[in-house]
Amino acid sequence: MGYKTILAVLDSTKSARQISDFSIALAEQFGSHVIGLHSEAVAAMPLIAPMEIPDPVAVQAMQDMAHEETRTIGQVFEEAGRREGVSTEWRSFLSSSGYGQAFTDSTRSVDLIVAAQGEQGAASENRSELETVLYESGRPVLLVPYIFKEPKPIKRVLIAWNGSREAARATFDALPFLKQATSVEIFSVVDSEAADASKALPGGEIAAALARHGVNVTVVTKELAELRASAHIENRLSDESIDLLVMGAYSHKRWWEVLFGGVTRTVLDSMTALTLLSR
Incomplete structure (x- = not known):
């Protein structure tokens, strides 16, 4: 018995390497397939005062930043999998309404979800929504403390x-x-x-x-x-x-x-x- 499908929730560049490394280490331990999952939000439409005219330049700049973050996170995850020779799969979703149904569906078809601990004493709207999705997934969630820099054996x-x-x-x-x-x-x-x-x-x-x-x-x-x-x-x-x-x-x-x-x-x-x- 083991965790044969592990879902690594890669919600930010800040924790991408940490969660990738921990998920890959567990995959080596249990002989697992690891899915790296990221949800990219569609940029909201900024308005130019005083007439509240949509600013397409700002929207494109924000979306470009989001695309770059997704690309960076994907590279970190895929490099970790190649380095250790673990079976991996990269998934990224573009969503205009939080994490979306595709994200939720992915969380419900795995043995174990690995995610980062939230920022201490803070609960942004985005983080709160993520934790709600994970909470409702029906799957066990392994939270990794932000103070942990590298995996170690669970004894x-x-x-x-x-x-x-x-x-x-x-x-x-x-x-x-x-x-x-x-x-x-x-x-x-x-x-x-x-x-x-x-x-x-x-x-x-x-x-x-x-x-x-x-x-x-x-x-x-x-x-x-x-x-x-x-x-x-x-x-x-x-x-x-x-x-x-x-x-x-x-x-x-x-x-x-x-x-x-x-x-x-x-x-x-x-x-x-x-x-x-x-x-």
């Missing part, structure tokens, strides 16, 4: 577990990574004072299921106490030198607003590990 994995449908989906979507990891931790933040608190060990059943797949798994719980759940997760990522965080994406179009049963955007804004999200 230590942490699963943020709260027993939800989304967490279960993310866990099994991550199974190819889990089976190759040296250690996998089921991590739960519990509130022992909650009225519905269970005395059973959180994560015990999912750990047993993963163990049957040959996953080297342990279960760890932390008391909610005075720390937020996001702070517990961040501390654990740092203390255990985690390479991959696996968590459910919850029923809201902005991942960072409602995560892990109330964890805020803090987790994704301060990413120190690759993060796999599923809904």
Whole structure:
């Protein structure tokens, strides 16, 4: 079992090389075909004041810039594939309305989507729309922190577990990574004072299921106490030198607003590990 078709979302020249390199590295690991995907927006029509006359010169200049960006991103991706001898495919779409149906269709026919972490503390309209498309794709999304410059092996994995449908989906979507990891931790933040608190060990059943797949798994719980759940997760990522965080994406179009049963955007804004999200 592995990720045989990987989609690299190349939305900007700033992250094109990083996402290309990470996607190609995963393709080498799993024997995958990689699709490089870019959506080029049709330039809006600038108007000349005071009569609001369309300015075709400005429109052409803006479109030329967009074409050049697409060409540059395509070159970066294709060169990375040739360099490593990986099977690749380049797709670029011209769209006047965001990312368009062709872009969305591409996201729904792959095993794994690889995309860059958004700018910290910012959510441009374009980025927000991209994340909405990825969120609605129905496929697992691997986010790469902008601080990561080159791929490294995924040896230590942490699963943020709260027993939800989304967490279960993310866990099994991550199974190819889990089976190759040296250690996998089921991590739960519990509130022992909650009225519905269970005395059973959180994560015990999912750990047993993963163990049957040959996953080297342990279960760890932390008391909610005075720390937020996001702070517990961040501390654990740092203390255990985690390479991959696996968590459910919850029923809201902005991942960072409602995560892990109330964890805020803090987790994704301060990413120190690759993060796999599923809904």
